[in-house]
Amino acid sequence: MPSIVFMFEVHQPYRLNRNFIDSLLKLPPNPSFEDLFKAYFDEKLNRDVIRRVAGKCYLPASRIILENIDRYRNSGRSFKVSFSISGVFIEQALKYAPEIIDLFRELVDTGCVELVEQTYYHSLASLFPNKLEFMEQLEEHRGIIKDTFGVEPRVAENTEFIYNNSVAFILDLMGYKAVFTEGVERILGWRSPNYVYKAKGLSIKLLFRNYRLSDDIGFRFSSKDWEEYPLTAEKYSAWLSAVEGDVVCICMDYETFGEHHWPESGIHEFLRWLPGEILKWRNLEFLTPSEAIEKYPAKDEIEVPDDKTISWADLERDTSAWLQNPLQKSSFEAVKRIEPYVKAVCDDKYIKLWRYLQISDHYYYMSTKGGGPGEVHGYFSPYGSPIEAYTTFHHILSDLTIRILNEYKRLTDRKEIFKVVEDAKAFHFYLRDDKPLPIKARCIPEFIKALLLLPNPSIEHHLKNNDFRKWLKQVFRADRLAEDIYLLCANADILKRNITKIMSDLCNLRQTEKQNER
Numbered sequence: 001m002p003s004i005v006f007m008f009e010v011h012q013p014y015r016l017n018r019n020f021i022d023s024l025l026k027l028p029p030n031p032s033f034e035d036l037f038k039a040y041f042d043e044k045l046n047r048d049v050i051r052r053v054a055g056k057c058y059l060p061a062s063r064i065i066l067e068n069i070d071r072y073r074n075s076g077r078s079f080k081v082s083f084s085i086s087g088v089f090i091e092q093a094l095k096y097a098p099e100i101i102d103l104f105r106e107l108v109d110t111g112c113v114e115l116v117e118q119t120y121y122h123s124l125a126s127l128f129p130n131k132l133e134f135m136e137q138l139e140e141h142r143g144i145i146k147d148t149f150g151v152e153p154r155v156a157e158n159t160e161f162i163y164n165n166s167v168a169f170i171l172d173l174m175g176y177k178a179v180f181t182e183g184v185e186r187i188l189g190w191r192s193p194n195y196v197y198k199a200k201g202l203s204i205k206l207l208f209r210n211y212r213l214s215d216d217i218g219f220r221f222s223s224k225d226w227e228e229y230p231l232t233a234e235k236y237s238a239w240l241s242a243v244e245g246d247v248v249c250i251c252m253d254y255e256t257f258g259e260h261h262w263p264e265s266g267i268h269e270f271l272r273w274l275p276g277e278i279l280k281w282r283n284l285e286f287l288t289p290s291e292a293i294e295k296y297p298a299k300d301e302i303e304v305p306d307d308k309t310i311s312w313a314d315l316e317r318d319t320s321a322w323l324q325n326p327l328q329k330s331s332f333e334a335v336k337r338i339e340p341y342v343k344a345v346c347d348d349k350y351i352k353l354w355r356y357l358q359i360s361d362h363y364y365y366m367s368t369k370g371g372g373p374g375e376v377h378g379y380f381s382p383y384g385s386p387i388e389a390y391t392t393f394h395h396i397l398s399d400l401t402i403r404i405l406n407e408y409k410r411l412t413d414r415k416e417i418f419k420v421v422e423d424a425k426a427f428h429f430y431l432r433d434d435k436p437l438p439i440k441a442r443c444i445p446e447f448i449k450a451l452l453l454l455p456n457p458s459i460e461h462h463l464k465n466n467d468f469r470k471w472l473k474q475v476f477r478a479d480r481l482a483e484d485i486y487l488l489c490a491n492a493d494i495l496k497r498n499i500t501k502i503m504s505d506l507c508n509l510r511q512t513e514k515q516n517e518r
Helices: 020-025 033-040 043-075 087-096 098-109 132-149 165-173 211-218 233-241 267-279 289-295 326-337 339-345 348-356 360-364 371-380 386-414 444-453 456-464 467-476 479-488 492-517
Strands: 003-010 081-085 113-116 155-157 178-182 196-199 205-209 247-253 427-432 435-441
Touching: 003 289, 020 033, 020 386, 033 348, 033 386, 043 087, 043 098, 043 267, 081 098, 087 098, 087 132, 098 113, 098 132, 113 155, 113 289, 132 165, 132 435, 132 444, 155 289, 165 178, 165 196, 165 435, 178 289, 205 247, 205 289, 211 233, 211 247, 233 267, 326 339, 326 360, 326 386, 339 348, 339 386, 339 444, 348 386, 360 371, 427 444, 427 456, 427 467, 435 444, 444 467, 444 492, 456 467, 456 492, 467 479
Parallel strands: 003 081, 003 247, 081 113, 155 178, 178 205
Antiparallel strands: 196 205, 427 435
């Protein structure tokens, strides 16, 4: 009896301000976060998009799902779905259309809806060589999901299902039980996507999207040229009943239901009747992702080398949607280059703005692909061309970079403790002597954040070897901080309890230096 797992990705980016130059001229001498945010991002456009899509998709589709959950909850065969909601979506919904979040809370409270982890900023952080930023964004997302909905996700999906061995390793390291990704033939080979698998050499399980059945709804539903048009709930449920395997993952953008396919297409009626039509088949049931991985054992181990990274984007189903042409690559490299400096400055204002510039949509709009994929990129883009997307992004990134580097220079001129070191002097973390981690610290704030996120065995390994104390003293001459860690932190648990205070002391020192300079 195949189980059906529905997973909907919910995301809206912060779109950039195309009139940034005019806004820049109006900034005060020492702009606040709010001043820079208003200069960098098009608040009116972002507000208008959220409110428009709320009326066409988020509110009506969520009410239909809630009605179906209530309708079948006492039948013994419940309707269940899962959502992956980006942190930047939650921010905007709370600000511009809080009724969306209220409705999502109702859905979660039914017990038939599971929330799935992703990066807070729906970013490409997993493609950074240093995976610490990826871990930080997952942790930040976990925080907003817990604060907003009162739950902690056990299952993850990386931005647009981007996946490789490194992604699996980090998610496994952080304790996630499973991850969604794309069921592409070049990875699965002869295997079917309709089973649970496991990442090679790890405990984390893999749920592969059945992209043909998913795209029948996501892309082809309103296409009158499609040979299966019109797609009815009855027809689609019959297709599902004929599938061989254990679990069929139907995953798509939530905006499919009213924004990508307008209400006039019949997409809401399709969603309304689909659960009932599926449950008419005695061999079908709905499961949440966590239920699926508990019910079904892994059929095999799957390996996805980092140079063969997959995603659900475009026909290539790789990273080319964001990183194919020179515009995209140079933009991504420029964002990566300032990572250690923005971390060293240790100012939440700059870190938050820098992370907003990691939102994957900025790079998506720079795509120069032709054909069908090019039409899709153009449909989503608020710009007239990829060149306009690129120039707008670089004007804003350049302004932010200058501000960060000026702040960095002011701090390091006064205190060596704030400096960034070259890769050869960075602290490279290990799980044990023969197990290096893809995580390094090039400045002290980055080092402290890593201590909060890394598993205890890694920390215990370095404490045992006195590595932290040696590095802080030899590279930064940070004798006091080195002794604090050595004396106060006998083991990993004690270290993590004390590290927040150490980070607070460092930030206070930074503020003191700024005030002294003035």
